[in-house]
Amino acid sequence: MLSLDLHTHTRFFHGRDRLAERFDPYGHAALAAVARRRGLDGVALTNHDYYRPLGSPSKGFLSVPGIEISTTKGHVLVVGSDPPTRTKKGAITPAEAVELAHDRGCVAIIAHPFRNSTIRETDVEFDAIECNGKHPRTWPLVREIANERGIPLVGGSDAHYPVEVGRAYTKIDAEPTPEAIVGAIRAGRVEPAVAGGTLARLLRRGYKRIHKRKGHLPLDPTPGVGAPPED
Template sequence: MLRADLHVHTLASDGDDFERVVAYAKLRGLDAVAITDHFKPASPKLAERAEGMLILPGVELEYEVGHVLVLGVDERFNPPPTLPELADECRDCGYVTVLAHPAVAILSRPGRLERLRAEARMLDAIETFNSMYPIFGLMVRLSRELAASLAMPETGGSDAHRASSVGRCYTVIDSDPSLDDVLAAIARGRIAPQGTPSPIAERLRVAVGALRRAPLKISRRHAYLAAPSRYFRERCTR
């Protein structure tokens, strides 16, 4: 069994130094970490800088359904403009898709729950344990109810923006310690989420930061949805 934090940010977006992330992951007894920066995919070459730690290169994107984690990305990844196209491309390439922190959408857009359910079905798994959930118990319960109603696998991730939060929530994976085996285990549901919330001060800091960045995030989202491939290439060169 492996322990993997499947939702972590680095300095490539709004997170912490990669080496610090790896150091905290080792302190927390993790075997693997997914690097999922906003709109900027992690390079598979990061694994060369993380001796003793399996790195899952990923990215966090945004669609109408909410935020989507794509795990296992490589040089072939070319994000399409719609969720159905994303789901098809990821399955063709062997990537894994996860609906991130769905309780945010459930609580902020309660009238769109059926649409959320319909779109979530296109993905491989649902993140039910997120250590940055402000109301942790309630939001985990809502996320798990969604996953159970769709009979979908559940993942756990810290959503860490500071290295000290890495591993607060994680996923137990019945897999060998290789990228392909881990991705296959997630897609097949050989996983279980576990964890606890990050300290309330950190959760509030991340929540306030998200609100402050909302106008920038909206402009980025519009630019991304208008021409995702071009936006993706531009971000990769920065």
Template structure:
């Protein structure tokens, strides 16, 4: 059984705060076997992490900004462009042999695909039912109910934007310690999600910083 965090951002994301090296060190410290680096619309952080010697296995990933919200793609071989229809994005990911996961699918402030495209719940390989960056757990519980309704595997992730929160969300996976085995185990539902919540003060601070960055980008255009 492997302890994995399947949703992590580095400073290769526009809102990530920690370097790849800091992420890997924290993952080792908290006893993770594998992590997926899923920066927004880039795989640069994941590809860089794969070159660093670490006892933690790195699953290459990306959080794609589709036209209807966010989609995690694990094990892909190339970057899928943002702003495409989510079903088309899932199709492109499948063509790469990647695993698709709907993250925070019902959170009203978090680019939630599940609130806009119900068919996406059935089209993906798995659903994130524990995301540690929720103010309240209602959206997590709704995601868990949705996963059960469409008979999809359930996973958890920290959605960490700072190294200190790596491992707050986890998925225990019955797999060998290889990327291929982990991806296949996710598809087969050999997963148990869980974890603890990111402190509210941190979530609020990060949200304010992200909003301020967007305002500054808009002003300087």
């Protein structure tokens, strides 16, 4: 059984591609170092609208290729051995993102479905839906969507800073290869998990305020059956 954070970023800023090219290897190494200390077997690198092969920063640690595509309706995680190297923000539909993922042997996952997204309202056939570590109070609602669509749940921290990695992650019954991980997600051999502790609670509270102020997270659901431990 692998423990993987399926939604991570190597940097905390958006845009500025030239700076990203210089920073990404260092951000990747820092991300992996923190992930290993927290008992994770690996991460999926899912930077916004681009993928750069960075390899594994340390022996025995798995870095799964990926990209977070900004579609016309919200964000989609594409994870597998051969994700697209670049997409244009807001230029493709959710259906096109899924088709692109499948053409390249990857899975397409609905990212943070209750933050700045209406993808959950489409009838596109995704491979999984994410329980996002930045606002686990939405997890009961995400579970309802997963049950209605008949798709698996995965977990990801959405880390932009190394300290955030592993806040939410996925337990995967698979061998440590991108191809095996894709197969396990499609077969439903996955389970989301959320980290506890003071730091995780403080991060969740901070992001909740940020996203509400931006108008990206209008919902404030009451935790119900299947909700993770809360603040």
